Amino acid sequence: MPIPVILDCDPGHDDAFTILLAAAHPAVELLAITTVAGNQTLEKTTLNARRVCSVAGISGVPIAAGRARPLHGPPRTAENIHGESGLDGPGFGSGEPAVPEDPRGALALVRDTLLAHPVPVTLVPTGPLTNIAVLLLAHPELTSRIDRIVLMGGSTDRGNTTPAAEFNILCDPEAADIVLRSGVPVTMFGLNATHQVRATPEVVDRIAALGTPLSGLCVDLLTYFASTYREVYGFDAPPLHDPLTVAHLIDPSLVSLVRAAVTVELTGTHTRGATVVDLHGVTGAPADVEVGMEVDTEGFWDLIVEAVRVLGGR
Numbered sequence: 001m002p003i004p005v006i007l008d009c010d011p012g013h014d015d016a017f018t019i020l021l022a023a024a025h026p027a028v029e030l031l032a033i034t035t036v037a038g039n040q041t042l043e044k045t046t047l048n049a050r051r052v053c054s055v056a057g058i059s060g061v062p063i064a065a066g067r068a069r070p071l072h073g074p075p076r077t078a079e080n081i082h083g084e085s086g087l088d089g090p091g092f093g094s095g096e097p098a099v100p101e102d103p104r105g106a107l108a109l110v111r112d113t114l115l116a117h118p119v120p121v122t123l124v125p126t127g128p129l130t131n132i133a134v135l136l137l138a139h140p141e142l143t144s145r146i147d148r149i150v151l152m153g154g155s156t157d158r159g160n161t162t163p164a165a166e167f168n169i170l171c172d173p174e175a176a177d178i179v180l181r182s183g184v185p186v187t188m189f190g191l192n193a194t195h196q197v198r199a200t201p202e203v204v205d206r207i208a209a210l211g212t213p214l215s216g217l218c219v220d221l222l223t224y225f226a227s228t229y230r231e232v233y234g235f236d237a238p239p240l241h242d243p244l245t246v247a248h249l250i251d252p253s254l255v256s257l258v259r260a261a262v263t264v265e266l267t268g269t270h271t272r273g274a275t276v277v278d279l280h281g282v283t284g285a286p287a288d289v290e291v292g293m294e295v296d297t298e299g300f301w302d303l304i305v306e307a308v309r310v311l312g313g314r
């Protein structure tokens with residue numbers, strides 16, 4: 001049976017590949033997509049999710065917008081990485097994407113989806129956790145219909161937006177704290193894992209060799225993403241963070257996991273938004289989070305290339 005998934009995202013170049021992978025692979029049933037402000041404003045991340053589904057021919061997956069700002073504090077974007085549109089690189093044109101926005105909004109769409117599905121659903125957030133926190137606060141009765149939360153965020157070591165904090169968690173630390181303390185099983189893929197999956201020129205060449213309009217668009221996305229990661233971080237190739245979540249669902253052997261207590265720093269002057277991962281159990285807190293560690297990068301990229309091939313029609 002395919003794993004039923006709701007993807008909550010902030011496209012975002014790596015979020016875009018997560019949508020492609022979740023839609024393409026038969027081991028996953030992509031039930032719905034919700035968007036959140038993060039890499040760009042909510043308006044832009046929602047338009048981008050619609051754009052990705054439209055160009056990839058992904059139909060029948062409702063897309064609804066969630067929260068435009070975090071639970072506390074002002075919103076931030078990652079325009080320095082994802083560009084003014086949030087998905088810079090390809091030319092998407094100025095027209096409305098074919099895939100519409102579901103007017104229900106994210107909270108109602110997720111509620112309806114969870115109530116309608118016969119078995120518990122896996123939530124896959126790859127942006128700030130605001131929408132997930134709002135769901136857990138507004139509908140505690142739906143917790144039993146959530147199988148697990150498999151998220152991209154945090155890190156077992158350093159951050160990327162401050163020295164201590166990773167972007168998704170830093171955007172809304174209170175939301176991340178609510179999710180981690182919710183009692184819903186959480187699997188966390190942080191920068192320590194996602195920095196292992198870098199879109200090298202060899203990977204880009206594999207995608208380009210597919211020779212379809214979709215593969216060409218993916219090459220444009222990765223080329224832009226590589227330019228900003230080189231400029232901002234000096235990386236030789238950009239880490240494609242978010243799809244590691246869905247890749248884990250497809251093949252749990254791809255990433256080694258450890259169990260650890262994970263807490264979010266909420267008040268540190270220099271460390272707010274840091275994920276404090278107790279890898280050695282020194283705090284005595286329950287080791288209730290699965291944390292991704294070592295990645296089979298070849299297996300990961302095989303899934304990504306195959307998803308682009310399948311959706312591209314070749």
Ligand code: RIB
Nearest residue numbers: 012014126127167168241
């Ligand atoms: O820190 C990386 C994360 O922040 C990824 O999810 C990326 O898309 C941005 O949202």
Ligand code: CA
Nearest residue numbers: 012015126127
């Ligand atoms: Ca993201």
